[in-house]
Amino acid sequence: MFLQEIKCFLTLAECLNFTETANRLYISQPGVSKMISSLEEDLEVKLFTRSTRSVRLTRAGEHFLTIAKEFVRQCETLKAYHPKTNSSLSCTLTIGIADISENRRLVQIINNFIKSHPLCNLSLREYNPEELLREVDANVVDFGAIITYAIPPTGYEYYVYDPSPLMLVVPPTHRFADRKKVSISELKDENFLCVFRNSSRAVNRIQEICAKGNFRPKFVKETNSLSTVFMLIATGMGVGIHFLLHKDSCSYDLRFIDLDLGEGEEQELTDGAALIWNKNNPNPAIPHFLDCVYKFNELNPPNQRIDIAIP
Numbered sequence: 337m338f339l340q341e342i343k344c345f346l347t348l349a350e351c352l353n354f355t356e357t358a359n360r361l362y363i364s365q366p367g368v369s370k371m372i373s374s375l376e377e378d379l380e381v382k383l384f385t386r387s388t389r390s391v392r393l394t395r396a397g398e399h400f401l402t403i404a405k406e407f408v409r410q411c412e413t414l415k416a417y418h419p420k421t422n423s424s425l426s427c428t429l430t431i432g433i434a435d436i437s438e439n440r441r442l443v444q445i446i447n448n449f450i451k452s453h454p455l456c457n458l459s460l461r462e463y464n465p466e467e468l469l470r471e472v473d474a475n476v477v478d479f480g481a482i483i484t485y486a487i488p489p490t491g492y493e494y495y496v497y498d499p500s501p502l503m504l505v506v507p508p509t510h511r512f513a514d515r516k517k518v519s520i521s522e523l524k525d526e527n528f529l530c531v532f533r534n535s536s537r538a539v540n541r542i543q544e545i546c547a548k549g550n551f552r553p554k555f556v557k558e559t560n561s562l563s564t565v566f567m568l569i570a571t572g573m574g575v576g577i578h579f580l581l582h583k584d585s586c587s588y589d590l591r592f593i594d595l596d597l598g599e600g601e602e603q604e605l606t607d608g609a610a611l612i613w614n615k616n617n618p619n620p621a622i623p624h625f626l627d628c629v630y631k632f633n634e635l636n637p638p639n640q641r642i643d644i645a646i647p
Contacts, residue, residue: 353391429479431446431460449624500581506591517594519595523549524549530557
């Protein structure tokens with residue numbers, strides 16, 4: 337049992353209303369229901385009787401209420417005895433992951449956050465980009481880890497924690513497979529594959545890059561996920577332009593090749609893997625997690641490789 341579940345139980349026992357409990361704890365109503373159900377499963381008793389009109393403690397719930405209050409009191413005593421934990425958050429933080437399977441930096445950031453705030457109940461969930469944006473809107477997810485091209489131009493706060501250059505991605509049988517660098521102008525006759533343009537700005541960026549080679553890219557297939565795009569590239573259906581950060585996690589035998597934009601022009605690294613959040617989300621853990629992100633990137637510049645090292 338986690339302390340957060342106990343505190344959720346105490347709050348619900350006090351107000352006997354799931355909506356009010358969710359508001360007090362800065363979590364969603366389904367989140368409250370899930371924690372109470374998990375607690376009941378662990379204890380193997382029903383703590384509340386629920387109906388469409390009311391919520392009441394069962395006899396077992398009334399007995400557990402006394403135990404839970406004493407448990408929390410003892411935890412507070414322990415925190416006072418160990419001053420290092422006094423600043424630790426006692427709430428829930430939910431992070432959603434969308435189409436980013438390469439997360440070395442994020443793993444280390446989360447690890448640092450957990451060490452700093454051991455009482456915070458941190459949850460990780462996986463979504464497609466469209467689902468993630470909806471969950472962030474609804475404050476069901478506090479942070480979303482997402483590629484910047486999937487972020488709408490307005491409505492979200494975001495921070496690029498892992499900027500990455502764009503690379504040409506081809507199968508090993510492609511004529512450019514053994515090249516270290518390819519000029520944009522050499523791609524004018526290629527077929528391009530990408531994620532749906534209605535859910536990503538990647539198409540616009542590819543068009544901007546190809547314009548430097550004086551041609552418009554021919555998109556032969558748009559699909560709903562990056563992993564599917566990589567699968568289609570592996571079949572030889574076309575090529576893609578994608579972030580270098582995806583290379584280590586790509587499960588197909590593909591080649592990531594540097595792009596020459598011409599005239600000595602360098603890519604400006606303002607895109608890549610980002611964290612998004614709803615600026616109206618009241619979760620008190622948000623600024624603390626962001627503080628961990630900023631401090632980590634100060635100590636570990638984004639242009640250096642991160643190796644996972646979790647005890």
